[in-house]
Amino acid sequence: MATDAKRQNAGAKVPVALPKGEPAQPAASSVPLDISLQQAIGSKIRVTTTAPNQASVEGIVYTADPLTSLLVLNTSPAPPTNVNSASLVAPAGAYRLIPISQISSFQLLSLPPQPTENPNPVLNAIDVNAVQARLAKNISLEHAAQARLGPKGTTPTDQALFDALSRTHPARWVGNNMLISDTYLIEKPYNAANVRLGEGRHGDLERMRKVVDMERSKVTLKLSKNLIDGKMAADNTSGKGMAAGIKKGG
Structure with a gap:
């Protein structure tokens, strides 16, 4: 039907x-x-x-x-x-x-009202030069970030020292050495005693050694604090788990 x-x-x-x-x-x-x-x-x-x-x-x-x-x-x-x-x-x-x-x-x-939107909107032109400039800038930043990483075997403390020095001085790696302001070389183990002037360079060596000693002390203290905080957090988590197990068993 x-x-x-x-x-x-x-x-x-x-x-x-x-x-x-x-x-x-x-x-x-x-x-x-x-x-x-x-x-x-x-x-x-x-x-x-x-x-x-x-x-x-x-x-x-x-x-x-x-x-x-x-x-x-x-x-x-x-x-x-x-x-x-x-x-x-x-x-x-x-x-x-x-x-x-x-x-x-x-x-x-x-009849139905006509839509207010343009059915054939004009597409914005792409600025190819601007896109290429942004790409080149991003590549340059990535290369700079890679250049700030120390060679194989660099410890977290050594890398943190380099990062701290690079915030106040031009710094780069030359092999296993840190080169600061194109004047001071810091050799392993990157202590104040290992700071020397580059060949043919002149500068205030004692001042730079004090800077390195101060920054290394700050870095060591910060990393130690982070390590202690992490251990305490792990202990708290473990303690809560044990308490929950005891409560459940009781």
Whole structure:
């Protein structure tokens, strides 16, 4: 029965009244009612139903469902959000369901509003030179970061000393030696006693030795504190686990 009604609706043709100013369609060009209603999604229409409950209903076409043979109209007096065939969420409003088989005719009152967004937006041009400059800068920063890493075998304390000195002096690695301000060489084990002037260089050697001694003391103290804090955190975690086990066993 439902299949027969669906076939009947699909083949039915009804008069369609167009808005004023639209060219009239000849009778020969009429299309099935359900297809006409689907093409009117988003438009405001006036529907006339058949007797004995003949009535006239106005609203925005939300959908004309071919599976259930139902027309869904948004009869809210306020203009609803734009409706299109791809919409997944129904806009707010009062909805009325009308069986397509009970529609004798419908009049197209107004077309859906045109979207405000440009369907063909202008794409921004890509500044190739700026992109290449950013890429070159990032590569340079990466190389600089790699250059700050000590050679194989560098301890965390030695690396931390180099990082501390590089914050106040130009510093780089030359083999296994730290070169500070292109003047002072610090050899392993990177203590104050291992600071010397580079060949042909002049500088305040005693002052640099004091700087190295001070920075190394600060680095050693900081790393020791971090080690103690980490051990205490591990002990606390272990203690909580043991307490939980004892409580569970008790």
